[in-house]
Amino acid sequence: MAARYDLSIEVVSSGNVETVEMDYLSDPDSDLDEWVPLDTHGGRGDSGQPCIQIMDECPTNEADGFTLTVMRSHPIRRSRAAVLSQYLDSSQCRRPMSTIFSHRSTIRSRRPSHPAETHQELSDEARQRKELVKNLKSVSKRDGVCMIRGLPLSVDEKRHLRREVYLDEEGPSSYIALHCSWLRFALSGARRVHVSTLWRGTLKRVGAHFGTGVLSYFLFVRTLLLYDSIMALLVGLFVVLPQATQGPELPPARQSFIGLELLTGEGYFTNSLMYYGYYTNTSLRKACLFHCQEAEELGYSIPLAYHFIIIISFFFTCVMLVYSLSKSLGKSLQSEGGLTVWFFGSWDFKVTKKSSILLKQASILTQLKERISERMAQNKRGGWMVRVWQLVVCGLVWIICLSSTGICVLGIYLYVKYIHLKKVKNVLGLPFLVSIVNLVLPGLFRATSRAERYQSPSTHAYVAILRHLLLKSSILSVLSFHWMTDDHRRLGQECWETYIGQELYRHVVTDLVMTLLHTLCGEFLWSWCVDGVRRRDQRPVFDIARNVLDLIYGQTLAWAGVLFSPLLPAVQILKLLLLFYIKKASLLLNHRPSHQPWRANRMSTVFTTLLCFPAFTGVAGCVAYTMWTVKPSLTCGPFRSLPTMFSLEREWEELKDAHYSLAWLSVVYTHLLKKPIFLYIIATLLLLVIYINKQRNDGQKRLISLLKKQIRNEGEDTKFLISKLKTLHQEHHE
Template sequence: ALSTRDRIQAIRDLPMSFKEKKHIRWVSHKQIKMIRKSFSQTLKLWQGAMKSIGGKFGTSVLTYFVFLKWLLMFNIFSFLVNFGFVTIPLLVYKGLEILTGAGYFKYTVMYYGSYSNESLVGYNMQLAYFFTIAVYMVLCGISLIFSMAVNFKDNYVLADSASNSAWQLLCTWDFSVTNEKAVKQRRNNLCVQLKESLSEMAQQDLVIYQQCRVFIFSLHTVFIIIHYLYLFYVLQQATENDNWSLLEEAKTLLVPFVVSLINLVIPLFYSLFNKFEHYSTHRKQIYALLIRNVFLKMSILSVLCYYWMSKVPAKGSGWESMVGQSLYRLVLFDFLFLMLGSFFGEFLSNVIGTKLIPRMGVPEFDVARNVLELIYSQTLAWYEPYERYIRHFISSSSVSVSLTHNCQPPRRSGRAAQMQTIFIFLLFFPFFVGALSIVAYTAWSLTPSKSCGPFRGLNNSFSAVDVWIGDLKNITGSQWVVEIYNNVIRSEIFYFLITLIILVIIYILWQVTNGRKELIRRLRQQIVNEGKDKSFLLERLQDLQKSIPNKNTKQKKQKGVCCENYFMLTSLCM
């Protein structure tokens, strides 16, 4: 008997054509490719959970988790960099320091004041701090713009607006699915998509006066919130005490508590008010809630930033660490209230709707409120980038559990493929643009503390670059850097040209996009015309086929008449 190795070698030595060997090699490569693809699918984050959520709750709810997954990938680099700034301080905290961010945390690398202005051997701390923040904000902006462009191309430019329910029913089924659970999941997903498509075609638009009423109500609510926030900060400033104690330290938790409470309660009133309105589609209903919540979040952040940028720097040294502590408390309380709203809020709504007041029913998942919570927390993370990744990961798990146990699918369906682009656009403007403006204003206009931080002794943070350029003037071979800085970087013409080039590129891409749309429209019209031509030719062919038997019968009748006349004539002649 041959061994296994000998049998394999004997099989390899068998005579075989090159075509058969090529086919065997192609089959093996295809199997390896399928194994890699299935393995990569299993490694994707929440792949199975997102499929089940999309099949049960629809695409509008699914867009929230897609956006949350995108934020996790967006913040992974920052998480790796800042992980060391969090773990060690959390192990050695004392008292209320874990809640207030003061005490021990004040002297750690988590805040601005602990950094030195000394230059280590071959390492300038001032430049490292300045350029790290600058490069990070620029990369965030580029990433957001690129993501917006990709989503806009997929959901608006390349989206097939002519696709209908018949196309979805006949052309979207994956016949390679053999698993029974996957087939049921795919069937449920297809049913939800058909409902969404039909609901958008069957409903009417909201009248204009109702839209104006909703807009006025939203503005009125925002103005009231701004007024009370401003009064709250005035009262806090008037009652501020310099004698620091445990009670005074606990009082610092009042501001983030009130802000987080407003962020939790007011959107619930918005959602309640939204139930009495009748929008044409579920997507428009979400957009209305988004606009209201955007005004709410922006008003809160505007008041907070005004207080931090105008009142806190006037208190003296160490104001950067004071702002950092305030941000720490705000981020922490916002996270706690988010967990409170996800678990207890939706759980209580479920209990009330099923046990106490069955008329209310099981609550639906509020996409607009939860998406704005993500955007709001990401905006705070740009100001205080220390725990965003852990926060998003924990919130995603809690929200998914609360969704499956406490919520029901939306009663009104609507296609929401284009909502992902809107979410990223809202994250970019006004939230990222606002955060970038605050960081730029702090670097160019505010005077750093004289007793702490890497920029102590400078007029502003940007002066560190001027000092570095001044040092480069004394170094031979570095004059070209100085010339570029003085003649290019500090020149208004340079930024004007960059802006002009960007606008030209945008215009060219816009024209290319419009040209492709026109080409697609003409090709579709050509397909329609060819179909009409074929149907016309088929009709003519059928008419011709119907007319041929009639001609044959007429010819036969004529031949019969001629024969009868011939026989009659012959009989008469005889």
Template sequence: MSLKFRHFKEDTRKLFASAKLWDYHLKQVEGNFGSGVHSYFTFLRGLFLLSIPSFILSFSFISIPQLLDPPARNHPEVKFTGEELITGANWFTETIMYYGYYTNGTIQTIPGSVYKMPLAYLLATAGYFLLCLLWLVKSTATSFRKNYIEAKEDESDFISKVFCAWDFGITSDDASKLQHTMISTELKEILAEKRRHKESRSSAKKCKVFLYRLVTWMLYLGITGGCMALVYFVNKELLNKIKIWGNIGYQISLALIISAINLVMPIFINLMTHWEDYKYPRHEMYIAVFRNFLLKLGMLAVICAFWTDGNLKSTHTNQTASCWETDLGQEIYRLVIIDFLFTIIFATFCAEFIRKLLTKCIPSLKLAEFSIVNNVMDLIYGQTLCWIGIYFSPLLSLIIIVKYFLVFYIKKVSVMQNCRMSTQRWRAAQSQTLFNAFLLLSFLLCAAFLCVVVFLETPSYDCGPYRGLNRSYDAIIIEFQRLASDESSYWFAVIMNVISSVWFLYSIVVVLSTAVVLVRSRSIGYRKFAKALREQIALEGQDKALLLQWL
């Protein structure tokens, strides 16, 4: 009975695995282009699925209640011209798209019911960030355990692929050919990795490589600092021109400059990294990803610092009544749209499709190789924009969902039709962990920025759900004070005060620290036990080989 149940459980697991979104497309990509390109599309699928709960939370708990009880317009109604699809301004400004449209009061669509928009706005955003944190931690931990702790790259890795990689449940010829191609590609990657591992370098070669890397790092840091300074200068110069003229050219100038830097600089960074002559292509990819990550996040950090700093000055001098939250949301919207257009037009159509047409006229020109580094960093950059902008534009996640959906199919078709397999064989199973780690770091930075906005920054005094408050977080404090004064909610207020106290937080830190020490100790013990088992298996193999010689 237990055996039948295990078979049923395994069949059910395979059924759900086969029903995963875009599963067949991912197998096609892996079979033809290897695990590196496959890891990009797997990463894209994960981000697409992660964006869906964001839209559901924002639309259900923030946008729909406001649609049921729309506030009075503060400005004359503006006609829709079509420019709004690119700029995100004008007609979109007075809609549920942005922070400034939402009321700071209560919504009463049903008699006797009260829906407090300030609380809903904060709690829905916090709920989404908590969901993202759980998903990222789980995904990163699972990938790390699978690819770094459990996986051991030795001779048995190649043997297991040869004897155990085939799926005997395959029945169709197409699936059989696809599985054959996948195994063949992965075996080539393993052999290439083993071959490079045996290569050795002389002392002179190592010294030369060290000097190369020192020069390239200094050059990279100088260029990155220059790009960040350029973004700050352009943002400062364009701010007044946008307010005075409202011209579409001025509105999208900053997004065009940043997208152009993101398009050109990764190519230069990849050339610098390739010039450093890393032994393994995987290490070269790691360094290139890290450099692209710093560049993209650095420019976004400049934008965020500029707007929060400008807000502090304006609130102290009372020289402007602009809704800076909506302005920042519009800037993030433009960055998302322009980045998508650059990805499709330049990175895909021009760099891959046009190059394929040129290969027919120029025989020496080869098809483009799919750049895993550039495309993965584009995904992390796009998701970072979503995390920064979700507070200022609750419906931005819908734009991100549509973007990811279109990018997946456009990139998949372009890869299959316009690209060639990379000349470098490298194993990319561990790259998924790296991508998740960078995504987690990006998430933590975005969460820190939004915490600064909620807990420290002064909201605009004439727009948004927190107008009239010194901090957005004051909405929760006011609600706690109201509950404390209400006799029916007294114990709830007492419990919340205990939870928010410093001593409660200290106790949580102590408990978590103790848990970390215990888990770390268990991890070390399991690692030693696994090492002992591997040594035992190796000794048993030697014993069997010796017995065969005696026979």
């Protein structure tokens, strides 16, 4: 926002001084520290002509002052001593330091011609510096810092001068505070290097050409990557890495790697850090370099670390989800102003690169189309016959979608019960069946939805998301029932946790394989055929609902598998990275922007809500049920021979004996974590936070709508008064 300043102009020429006072509108982003020499015609002049400089005064009150000084520039040589002398005189007069500045070329100290002159200048500089330090100490610290800041010296010299002035009277704390300020600056810079800078250029390009709806998908991929990275980091540092340094108690016979393990998760990966059964139920021991009978224990218990890291990783993920949901709710309800305000105030004048300018123009054009399309959709109102017909068509489409979903889910259940449990070697049958259903049914949903003809594209997107959500939730419910029951024990699995981990790994990998096949063989092949007949308008539009629900489905599997396969979040990270680049290439090469662009201002909120409540809460409930009630395997894993995964009393006693300072963790575990009421309290508090934020945002939204209505009423009142004044004026002249 521009600010008004009073400027004083002094014109010094031929002994005549003219002072002109004027108002100046300044933009805080503009650079005013610039010399502009003027000639007699108002252009740039050479030496001997007046030159002008605008400098920012150090503020002495709430309003910043600016002084415009115009002086005749002449080629005289100025040393550092002269500069210090000038500012010494100004400091003695208690004037602001930035009143008169020299040209940058004259600020630099010139090399003198004779050695005697050099010695004289050095002595003058030292004397002037001492006097300047003395005068700076005599004023207040605020004025002194302001005066030092205005000196035409380098940052290093200003820093040394400030230490020389204030180090003696404040002691070492000033020096420490100065270094702490640099530390704070470094930390603030490190905070800016965040995941938000990842794929920044790609996201700008996608948003500029395809709109905010498609952009929300790629932003969601980046958010999931952050969640998986934090979970993988916690599990890797505190569970996987300690176990890797220790090794299993009895090294199993490892099978040779043939490559099929990447798809099935069996064979070479079975007895590895990938799965639950590899981890021991003992504490870490010091490495034995020579032949020794017994190694000394370090007191780091693998069962306690495994137990706590799973809980902490889920807790951190829950906190991040609640924070993201509250933040996205606030952003979705913010007012962006009217169409006219956005149109005339959307350009960024800092953009100078040609490619950035073109990208910004495309972004503004796309967002204008979205807003205009939204306004047009709101104004379209059909008759009652059209609405009745649309309701009938929508009802038929919903019947087709729900019936097809029910038939496919029933088929998956029958396959699990009668085929999958009897054919042990057919480990890829169930994952590929589920992936085929997830691939075929969304195409059926999209084909039948064309008959609905919703006026608003956003309504069409939300309905599609709901249908895909019902399909994914039904499939995950059947799979969860299969994994949580005792069906896996009929297969003779000694370590059922490893079996479930392998199942989840296969579902994650097959989902990635089928997505890549659909993208490479489906979308690229269709695009090649369309380009061959020169019908680029027949390219498909990016299906946001389908791709986003695929991401939520895969993320649900990754969260569910972290208990049985600690490295599954790392596999999910690789999957998300590959999906991002494949989907980006497919979007730019095989898809076209929608003919009905729509503004997805609340799409990120919907995605985060679906990720939080149906996905994360369901997974957290299943994991909590498994850890509290299901009996672990007797021969494998860190919780072998225990009634439940929470029965760790012996490990807590060993921890207190080894590290007495950590005894308070046993109290926390016994009185808080071991009781389900504690989790209910935490869940209630998090839901309360979400509810409060939603109510606050709703109140702000109502207030904004009331203020907009008030502005419209005031505009109508102004028009009414102007019309009355015109009428009175005409009557007066008549």
